[in-house]
Amino acid sequence: MSVAGNERGRMTSPSLDRSEALWKRAQRVIPGGVYGHQNAGAHGERHPKFLARGEGSRVWDVDGNEYVDWMCAYGPMVLGYRNSVVDRAVAEQMELGDTLSLPGEAMVEYAEALVAKTAGMDWAIFGKNGADVTSWAIDTARAQTGKSKVVKVRNAYHGARPWTIPVLPGVPPHHRDELIEVVWNDVEGLRSVFAEEGDAIACVILTPYDHQLHHAELPSEGWYRAVRSLCDEHDAVFVMDDVRAGFRFDLAGSHVYFNAAPDLVCYSKAIANGYALSAGLGVEALRPAAERIFFTGSFFFQSSAFAAASATLAEMERTDAVGTIHRIGQLLIDGLEAQAESFGEPLVSTGPAAMPSFHFGDDPEYARFKRWCDAATEQGAYLHPGHNWFVSAAHTEEDVDRTLEATERAFEELRSSG
Ligand SMILES: Cc1ncc(COP(=O)(O)O)c(C=O)c1O
Structure with missing residues (x-):
């Protein structure tokens, strides 16, 4: 030192x-x-x-x-x-092999634990980075609804992908044709967007609270109630992007802490204490759409990440x-x-x-x-x-x-x- x-x-x-x-x-x-x-x-x-x-x-x-x-x-x-419990679980898995030609038991075990833990969710899929699952959520919402438009909050970050990346060089403008931006907590603004374009809106994607770069704003009374009822009225999917906040507010999902009722939940960052894993969870009604989405990656099924995530969840619970x-x-x-x-x-x-x-x-x-x-x-x-x-x-x-x-x-x- x-x-x-x-x-x-x-x-x-x-x-x-x-x-x-x-x-x-x-x-x-x-x-x-x-x-x-x-x-x-x-x-x-x-x-x-x-x-x-x-x-x-x-x-x-x-x-x-x-x-x-x-x-x-x-x-x-x-x-x-270097949490010793998580790192030991990873080391034990590494003794057996990590990226193999098929997934291992560790994936199913973690899916069972995460689904049981996450309020309101019935199934899970896994990727690596946050943008894998926020983009997957958009695909799933589109497959479910047959509609294409995505409502997000102005300046909210959901990953470095053409549909949402804040910096535009390299992104042809048509990628943003389907994006509608609203103001956080502006219930009337959201209502009028749905009134005008409800027939085309596949989903609303929100973070649990508005965590912009220098300022944070919590959900106002009524914001999530309005989001839920507008999505229900217009057959749109409510996606909670819990990539950044996830596991720092409630292990059952930040939507529990902030009193929201999403259809899909996206996790990454904290769920495996530094090992690369992201998760998308959904309600039963969206399972058929999720089954139709082609979602894969060469490293999505690495068993060490699932071992790390199971150990992280258990250790976070054990130690409050x-x-x-x-x-x-x-x-x-x-x-x-x-x-x-x-x-x-x-x-x-x-x-x-x-x-x-x-x-x-x-x-x-x-x-x-x-x-x-x-x-x-x-x-x-x-x-x-x-x-x-x-x-x-x-x-x-x-x-x-x-x-x-x-x-x-x-x-x-x-x-x-x-
Ligand atoms: C709210 C939110 N969503 C999605 C992402 C994208 O995650 P990743 O960088 O792992 O792709 C981030 C990353 O900072 C994020 O903060």
């Missing part, structure tokens, strides 16, 4: 030399260096660009600097890095992981709010405790927030300036304390630099 500064955390700037050297090498052989969310080049110059390892709630960059990690690999790490996540997340939010107040900084917290979202109220371009996250990251708390953060069951009160030391120095820096 090489942490610059004293035992309570670093004060001096850590070296990022290896990170920067790797970045240069990457740029020569990988377009852009690193692509997608994990491109830390966009996060701030004091953020490391490559990590070497993780353990529990902590990660170490390739220069050996340690961080309390509030991104949890963008969600998957729900029990912490969701309770821990909410308790620690709230400590973090309360601590940051109190600290910001003492510095006179207008820190605004919008996300629920399990997935906090922050910004400064007087900083519409998020430039000061970015500087603050960069300074805190340099001091050992890995904070993302343009995405919600994630809390895991491996985070502790000590992690919150360590983070508050880092953010205190970041607030001091903001104060002295203006």
Whole structure:
């Protein structure tokens, strides 16, 4: 471990030399260096660009600097890095083989456990990434209804696929012809969309709450009731995209926590604690449509991922992981709010405790927030300036304390630099 500064955390700037050297090498052989969310080049110059390892709630960059990690690999790490129960289940499966020519027992066992656990769902299918199953859900809804239009919330992210990706280069415009965007919680807007186009709408796809990049908005009273009744009236399918929030609110599905009644549920990120797996679940009435969809991938049937997912579910239940996540997340939010107040900084917290979202109220371009996250990251708390953060069951009160030391120095820096 090489942490610059004293035992309570670093004060001096850590070296990022290896990170920067790797970045240069990457740029020569990988377009852009690193692509997608994990491109830390966009996060701030004091953020490391490559990590070497993780353990529990902590990660170490390739220069050996340690961080309390509030991104949890963008969600998957729900029990912490290198969880011994999950990793042992994977190791045992690997002794038997992993990607074979047919699925193994681990898939059926996990399907049984997940279907039994998920409120209102009768069957499950599996892919790898979140976009596999959100796109599968759209196909299933279209097969079921014989209609083609998809209603989603403006700026809501459902994956990097032509029908939904927010960045348009490379996507011919016709891919968006079938997309209708509405405003979160705008019941009247949704009603008028259905009044005009109900005959063509195959589905409404929503996240359990609106988790946009800097702001989160919870469902208003009546939003999910309206979604359900409009879908029923117009023979449309209600898809819950629980890819990001799943397993951080209720193991029976975030739709239970937020009081929604979807027809299809999409999971990925957290369900296998970092091993690659996504799941789509559905109500009985959609089983025939799901049977007609051609859905496959070379690695969809890897047994190790199912072993990891079964162990994750059991371990989360055994340890009340969701309770821990909410308790620690709230400590973090309360601590940051109190600290910001003492510095006179207008820190605004919008996300629920399990997935906090922050910004400064007087900083519409998020430039000061970015500087603050960069300074805190340099001091050992890995904070993302343009995405919600994630809390895991491996985070502790000590992690919150360590983070508050880092953010205190970041607030001091903001104060002295203006
Ligand atoms: C709500 C939501 N849906 C779908 C996806 C796509 O998941 P993946 O990146 O695994 O394809 C994401 C990814 O961040 C997401 O947050």
